[in-house]
Amino acid sequence: MNKKLFILLIVLTMICAILLAVGCDNHNEKAPGGDNTLPSGGQDDNLSGGDGAQQEHVHTYAVEWSSDKDFHWHAATCGHDLTADKSAHTFDENSMCVICKYYSSNGFLFELNQDNASYTVKGLEMDNDNTQIVIPSTYQGKPVTGIDNYAFRHCSDLISVSIPSSIESIGSYAFDGCNALKAVYITDISSWCKINFKGSFSNPLEYAQKLYLNNKLVTDLTIPAEITKFDIYAFYNCVDLSSITVDPNNAVYRSQDNCLIEKQTDRLVLGCKNSVIPEYVKSIGSSAFEGCRELTSIEIPSGVSFIGFYAFAGCENLTKIVIPSGVKIICDGVFKNCSSLESVNIPSGVMEIGMSAFSGCASLKNVEIPAGITDIGQGAFASCVNLTKIVIPVGVTNIGALAFVNCPKLTIYCELSGMQSGWKETWNGNCEVVFDYIRD
Ligand SMILES: [Zn+2]
Numbered sequence: 001m002n003k004k005l006f007i008l009l010i011v012l013t014m015i016c017a018i019l020l021a022v023g024c025d026n027h028n029e030k031a032p033g034g035d036n037t038l039p040s041g042g043q044d045d046n047l048s049g050g051d052g053a054q055q056e057h058v059h060t061y062a063v064e065w066s067s068d069k070d071f072h073w074h075a076a077t078c079g080h081d082l083t084a085d086k087s088a089h090t091f092d093e094n095s096m097c098v099i100c101k102y103y104s105s106n107g108f109l110f111e112l113n114q115d116n117a118s119y120t121v122k123g124l125e126m127d128n129d130n131t132q133i134v135i136p137s138t139y140q141g142k143p144v145t146g147i148d149n150y151a152f153r154h155c156s157d158l159i160s161v162s163i164p165s166s167i168e169s170i171g172s173y174a175f176d177g178c179n180a181l182k183a184v185y186i187t188d189i190s191s192w193c194k195i196n197f198k199g200s201f202s203n204p205l206e207y208a209q210k211l212y213l214n215n216k217l218v219t220d221l222t223i224p225a226e227i228t229k230f231d232i233y234a235f236y237n238c239v240d241l242s243s244i245t246v247d248p249n250n251a252v253y254r255s256q257d258n259c260l261i262e263k264q265t266d267r268l269v270l271g272c273k274n275s276v277i278p279e280y281v282k283s284i285g286s287s288a289f290e291g292c293r294e295l296t297s298i299e300i301p302s303g304v305s306f307i308g309f310y311a312f313a314g315c316e317n318l319t320k321i322v323i324p325s326g327v328k329i330i331c332d333g334v335f336k337n338c339s340s341l342e343s344v345n346i347p348s349g350v351m352e353i354g355m356s357a358f359s360g361c362a363s364l365k366n367v368e369i370p371a372g373i374t375d376i377g378q379g380a381f382a383s384c385v386n387l388t389k390i391v392i393p394v395g396v397t398n399i400g401a402l403a404f405v406n407c408p409k410l411t412i413y414c415e416l417s418g419m420q421s422g423w424k425e426t427w428n429g430n431c432e433v434v435f436d437y438i439r440d
């Protein structure tokens with residue numbers, strides 16, 4: 001009996017010892033996190049019952065802060081997996097933690113620019129599913145000056161984007177596929193005008209169409225005096241523009257009748273739905289009216305001899321246009337997707353019709369191609385679904401691929417007796433072609 005009792009006592013003692021040891025271990029793991037004195041640990045070792053070896057170990061912690069997106073802490077340097085002083089960051093207005101100096105990326109990915117003095121936004125972090133993003137003006141104490149090519153491509157949930165005045169360039173396709181975008185917020189019109197846009201597909205207005213300056217929709221645009229250079233895509237697709245004025249002290253530009261005009265060249269740089277082109281204007285700049293969907297009619301003065309690329313592209317309510325006789329080139333995309341355009345003339349001096357010049361002009365039934373034309377560009381009349389008759393004059397030596405594709409009602413009459421060597425294989429789409437045509 002005594003022997004059995006003795007064994008039982010030994011077993012119970014062992015169980016107690018094990019339980020005590022386990023309990024202490026757990027305690028060890030928890031204690032330092034909540035302990036704000038550094039270093040800590042001695043107190044926990046005392047609980048384990050007077051084991052001399054453990055009592056001598058004192059956890060040690062790095063002086064430097066460790067951090068992640070949300071917290072900072074001092075990591076143990078003694079080999080234990082412990083932290084001390086762990087707490088959430090306290091950010092100042094520059095998104096820097098005042099305690100550990102950690103910079104929050106606010107859900108953005110950044111890359112240091114080659115100048116080592118500024119950052120470019122590369123896109124969003126994986127777990128950033130914000131729909132209304134505010135791009136910060138600084139990161140790590142340096143200005144954020146660029147938005148990279150493709151940065152927000154396919155961010156199809158984005159509803160709005162705020163672009164700080166520190167941004168100097170926006171890369172191509174930066175907002176490609178952001179179909180839900182409804183608003184672009186800016187705080188300074190000068191810096192917006194100075195942005196270097198890498199093509200029309202770089203401007204988020206491509207989708208948003210609405211530009212807000214200090215939370216007010218931009219309808220009446222005033223170009224400040226100091227703006228002497230102007231990106232043609234800055235107000236691309238800005239459908240709400242109803243007036244354009246330029247500060248009278250501006251040395252390079254003037255405004256008249258809601259047109260922005262370069263003084264030295266009399267070139268119209270930007271127009272809007274209420275523009276009336278002044279008589280003295282000599283040329284119309286590329287994309288000047290591009291995406292101006294509410295423009296219903298416009299008269300181009302007889303002195304205009306050049307109309308730039310895509311100048312009237314996407315003016316889907318424009319029904320009639322008269323091209324002045326001095327114009328020699330119909331530029332690429334100039335009337336692309338003018339889906340209401342029923343009437344347009346091509347002056348007799350024109351030699352070239354550019355790529356996609358009339359593509360998507362779904363209301364166009366009839367176009368006369370004058371005798372002097374030598375080149376008809378790729379896709380020039382593609383998707384002119386109501387075009388019924390076109391005559392190709394003798395002198396046409398080059399016709400680009402798919403110049404007449406998707407023109408289901410069209411018959412092409414050629415004054416020549418056959419295809420020329422400069423005509424691409426697919427020039428006529430599937431349209432019927434009649435050779436040896438003699439004009440009335
Ligand atoms: Zn330790």
Ligand SMILES: [Zn+2]
Nearest residue numbers: 072089097100
């Ligand atoms: Zn911190």
